[in-house]
Amino acid sequence: MTQYRTLGRTGVxxxxxxxxxxxxxxxxxxxxxxxxxxIHRALDAGINFVDTADVYSAGESETIVGKALAGGRxxxxxxxxxFHGSLGDDPNERGNSxxxxxxxxxxxxxxxxxxxxxLYQVHRxxxxxxxxETLGALTDLVRQGKIRYIGxxxxxxxxxxxxxxxxERRGRERVVxxxxxxxxxxxxxxxxxxxxxxxxxxxxxxxxPLAGGWLSGRYRKGAEQPVSGRADxxxxxxxxxxxxxxxxLDATEALARLAEEAGLTLVHLALAFVxxxxxxxxxxxxxxxxxxxxxxxxxxxxxxxxDVLDRIDKIVPPGTNLSSRDAGYIPPxxxxxxxRRRGR
Numbered sequence: 001m002t003q004y005r006t007l008g009r010t011g012v013x014x015x016x017x018x019x020x021x022x023x024x025x026x027x028x029x030x031x032x033x034x035x036x037x038x039i040h041r042a043l044d045a046g047i048n049f050v051d052t053a054d055v056y057s058a059g060e061s062e063t064i065v066g067k068a069l070a071g072g073r074x075x076x077x078x079x080x081x082x083f084h085g086s087l088g089d090d091p092n093e094r095g096n097s098x099x100x101x102x103x104x105x106x107x108x109x110x111x112x113x114x115x116x117x118x119l120y121q122v123h124r125x126x127x128x129x130x131x132x133e134t135l136g137a138l139t140d141l142v143r144q145g146k147i148r149y150i151g152x153x154x155x156x157x158x159x160x161x162x163x164x165x166x167x168e169r170r171g172r173e174r175v176v177x178x179x180x181x182x183x184x185x186x187x188x189x190x191x192x193x194x195x196x197x198x199x200x201x202x203x204x205x206x207x208x209p210l211a212g213g214w215l216s217g218r219y220r221k222g223a224e225q226p227v228s229g230r231a232d233x234x235x236x237x238x239x240x241x242x243x244x245x246x247x248x249l250d251a252t253e254a255l256a257r258l259a260e261e262a263g264l265t266l267v268h269l270a271l272a273f274v275x276x277x278x279x280x281x282x283x284x285x286x287x288x289x290x291x292x293x294x295x296x297x298x299x300x301x302x303x304x305x306x307d308v309l310d311r312i313d314k315i316v317p318p319g320t321n322l323s324s325r326d327a328g329y330i331p332p333x334x335x336x337x338x339x340r341r342r343g344r
Contacts, residue, residue: 002015002016002046002048003300005281006203007119007177007281007282008201008202008203009176010149012149014048015048015282016282017042017047017049017299018047018049018205018282018283018285019043019050019287020207020284021035021051021056021065021286022053022061023286023287023288024038024039024057024060024061025057025058025060025061025063025064027056027057027061028288029288032067034290036064036067037290038289038290038293043073043076043077048077049078049080049205050077050078050079050080051080051081052080052112053083053085053123054081054085054087054107054111055082055085055086059087059108062081062112065112066111067113069114070113074113074114078118078119079118079119080121080151081108081112081117081119081120081121082122082153083105083120083121083123084096084123084124084126085123087104096125096129096131098134098136101138101141105120105146105147117146117147117148118147118148118149119149119151119177120138120149120150120151121150121151121152121153121179122138122151122152122153123153123154124154125152125159125331127331127332131159131162132166135150135163135166135170135173136172138172139172139173149176149177150173150174150175151175151177151178151179151203151205152175152177153178153179153207154179154327154328154329155180155329156329157192157193161196161200164200175202176203177281178193178197178203178204178205179206180193180194180206180207181326181328182204182274182277182280183206183208183209183211183214183270183274184211184215184270184316185211185214185251185252185316185321185322185323186208186326186327187319187320188319188320190277191319194277194279195279203282205281205284206280206282206283206284208284208286208326209270209271209283210267210285211248212237212238213238215252215270216292217266219240219249219252237325237326244323244325245323247323248322251315251322252266255312255315255316258308258315265295267295267296268296269308271283271300271302272299272300272302272304273304273312275299276303283299
């Protein structure tokens with residue numbers, strides 16, 4: 001039986017496994033009926049938390065989720081989606097501005113076939129947009145009843161704190177959840193993001209707990225590199241010949257052996273590890289097929305022993321990202337030379 005957890009301080013109860021739907025639509029499973037059946041199987045298994053985004057297959061994922069929740073299922077689901085990414089050639093069809101938010105929320109509501117979104121998340125930071133403008137627009141949407149709660153995704157610790165400060169000082173609705181990348185291979189958020197989330201009572205939804213498929217069991221030493229659409233789109237993150245990815249492959253091999261010794265699949269070890277952190281509310285699973293979903297179900301019932309957790313720490317030290325590309329977001333201060341060079 002699913003043991004539901006409270007999302008931050010909201011009082012909302014959600015399942016430890018959250019169904020992510022990025023792989024439904026043109027980027028993954030193109031069969032709408034099959035995708036709907038997968039969603040229904042997840043709901044029947046006790047998952048009550050579904051996460052999507054407007055940019056997943058250019059809105060197609062939201063449309064599929066809307067189909068799956070029709071016919072009376074919507075009220076039993078905590079529904080989350082996100083905005084920020086580009087959805088057109090117009091430079092204003094993206095971002096965190098009030099202009100885009102108040103327009104795009106209507107598009108998401110229409111595609112999802114609902115009159116409210118339970119958790120509306122800022123998909124990525126946008127330093128050039130005043131965070132107060134973003135929170136002001138989202139506060140208005142809460143008061144209009146179109147969204148229930150506000151979340152962020154892949155925010156730096158300082159930005160998480162800034163959001164709390166703005167809410168307190170300027171009378172905005174408070175951000176109640178953060179969605180960071182977190183896995184056995186990407187533990188960087190253990191340094192500050194997760195402690196800051198705990199300090200301010202935020203719920204945490206970890207994305208990519210299987211490290212983009214690295215922890216699915218398909219990446220093993222001596223085997224050919226798996227072929228996938230994700231690897232095609234993000235070649236540098238998956239090229240097993242690069243030094244960072246060689247380190248990931250070594251760690252994955254050691255973790256696979258540890259999982260076998262513990263009587264677990266690598267998938268269950270990976271998901272159980274993420275759920276073991278006291279800051280984490282839910283781990284987002286993103287299946288494309290029934291088989292992938294079935295392999296992940298039940299991981300929330302697994303508890304890892306102290307010995308297993310200690311051995312994991314030796315394979316991948318706490319607070320370590322084996323690849324910088326797994327951080328999900330690189331701030332302009334690091335990604336662009338201009339902010340580091342005076343008068344240029």
